[in-house]
Amino acid sequence: xxxxxxxxxxxxxxxxxxxxxxxxxxxxxxxxxxxxxxxxxxxxxxxxxxxxxxxxxxxxxxxxxxxxxxxxxxxxxxxxxxxxxxxxxxxxxxxxxxxxxxxxxxxxxxxxxxxxxxxxxxxxxxxxxxxxxxxxxxxxxxxxxxxxxxx
Amino acid sequence: xxxxxxxxxxxxxxxxxxxxxxxxxxxxxxxxxxxxxxxxxxxxxxxxxxxxxxxxxxxxxxxxxxxxxxxxxxxxxxxxxxxxxxxxxxxxxxxxxxxxxxxxxxxxxxxxxxxxxxxxxxxxxxxxxxxxxxxxxxxxxxxxxxx
Numbered sequence: 001x002x003x004x005x006x007x008x009x010x011x012x013x014x015x016x017x018x019x020x021x022x023x024x025x026x027x028x029x030x031x032x033x034x035x036x037x038x039x040x041x042x043x044x045x046x047x048x049x050x051x052x053x054x055x056x057x058x059x060x061x062x063x064x065x066x067x068x069x070x071x072x073x074x075x076x077x078x079x080x081x082x083x084x085x086x087x088x089x090x091x092x093x094x095x096x097x098x099x100x101x102x103x104x105x106x107x108x109x110x111x112x113x114x115x116x117x118x119x120x121x122x123x124x125x126x127x128x129x130x131x132x133x134x135x136x137x138x139x140x141x142x143x144x145x146x147x148x149x150x151x
Numbered sequence: 152x153x154x155x156x157x158x159x160x161x162x163x164x165x166x167x168x169x170x171x172x173x174x175x176x177x178x179x180x181x182x183x184x185x186x187x188x189x190x191x192x193x194x195x196x197x198x199x200x201x202x203x204x205x206x207x208x209x210x211x212x213x214x215x216x217x218x219x220x221x222x223x224x225x226x227x228x229x230x231x232x233x234x235x236x237x238x239x240x241x242x243x244x245x246x247x248x249x250x251x252x253x254x255x256x257x258x259x260x261x262x263x264x265x266x267x268x269x270x271x272x273x274x275x276x277x278x279x280x281x282x283x284x285x286x287x288x289x290x291x292x293x294x295x296x297x298x
Contacts, residue, residue: 005208027209035207042200049197053190054221055154055238057172075241076218079205098208 002100003111003148004028004082007036008119010132011092013044017135021148027081028098043096047074047086076105087112093119111151118143153246153297154222154238156287157194158258160272161232165191167278169287171297182284183277198226198234215247229254243296257286 004026008017018036020028031039051072059072070088077084085108087095095112122140123129129137158167168191170181185191202214216225218241227235227250235250235258261283262268268280278284291297 029208029210031207039204039207042204046197046200049193050217050219050224053194053197054219055172057154058221071220074217074219077201077205077214078216078218079209080213080215081205081209082212 002026002103003097003151004100005098006115006144006148007040007043007094007096008115008135009040009044009094009096012132013041014132015040016133017140019141019144021145040096043074043086044094047088047094050074083108085109085112087116089116095119107151111147114147114151115144118147152240152243153291153294154240156253156291157191157234157236157238158278159191159195159234159236162272162274163195163199164272164274164276165195166272166276167283167287169284169291171291179284183279186277194224194236195234198224198236202226202228216245225250227251227254233258237291239296246294246296249290249294252290253287257283257290261286 003021005020005028006017007015010016015037018040020026020030023030051074054072070090073088074086076086081101082098083101083103084096084098085105087109089095093116095115097108097112097115099108118140122137122143123135126137129135154170154172156167156169156171157165160166165186168183168185170184198214201217205212205214213228214226216223221241223239223241223243225237225239225246227247229235233254235254237246237250239246261280262278265280269276
């Protein structure tokens with residue numbers, strides 16, 4: 001499988017990590033840093049909006065729409081050139097990956113779950129990291145790169 | 152299972168909406184009922200932002216569908232700026248064939264080539280043409296993914 005880009009969003013929709021893999025050949029445009037923040041914020045809000053658009057027949061009346069959005073929130077965006085997958089962890093961290101067409105949902109989910117475990121190991125256990133701030137841990141970047149090449 | 156069908160024109164207005172979820176298609180009382188509701192605006196807004204995002208990330212890229220844990224929305228945008236949207240179960244495959252049929256076989260013949268229907272829909276106008284409504288119902292309910 002080929003991962004084109006990876007985004008990590010904190011629980012309030014702020015971009016804390018962004019990386020393009022093979023930026024010269026993967027077909028994903030290089031954006032300005034401001035545009036990356038807009039992209040992250042847009043995805044964060046769309047994630048919540050589309051959860052509220054669930055057809056009424058699909059949820060019981062008592063279950064309100066502000067509940068657990070890991071089940072009802074945006075999960076996949078399919079476009080002509082790539083697929084985008086969103087994986088929200090229990091703590092509200094969103095892991096977003098842009099992958100080539102044809103990559104299965106299972107493969108993408110496994111990749112993002114692995115990113116989550118790398119995040120727990122090399123970001124959360126880093127005593128110098130402040131919660132919800134941009135990730136500037138070299139070890140994390142190295143491991144993510146290795147993971148993207150391996151998967 | 153297909154839950155609903157929406158058409159938005161190039162002025163972002165919902166010109167057609169049909170709900171299949173609660174009523175069987177035989178009853179016509181779910182035609183154009185949600186055009187001005189918040190649901191329509193949110194759906195359009197979400198689709199619009201996602202299209203913008205996909206074309207920003209890669210040149211000439213087109214949004215095809217999006218999926219949540221519960222449902223999936225399929226999109227076709229025409230060159231004239233119309234957006235056709237079908238909402239279905241999340242495990243339904245590609246519905247672009249049906250969307251193409253709805254546009255090129257039905258919409259073109261019953262709306263565009265119809266001298267009595269407006270060239271450009273004004274605010275608040277909706278599609279009331281019975282041959283379009285019946286034709287759309289027929290195409291959608293005969294699709295293999297409609298249960």
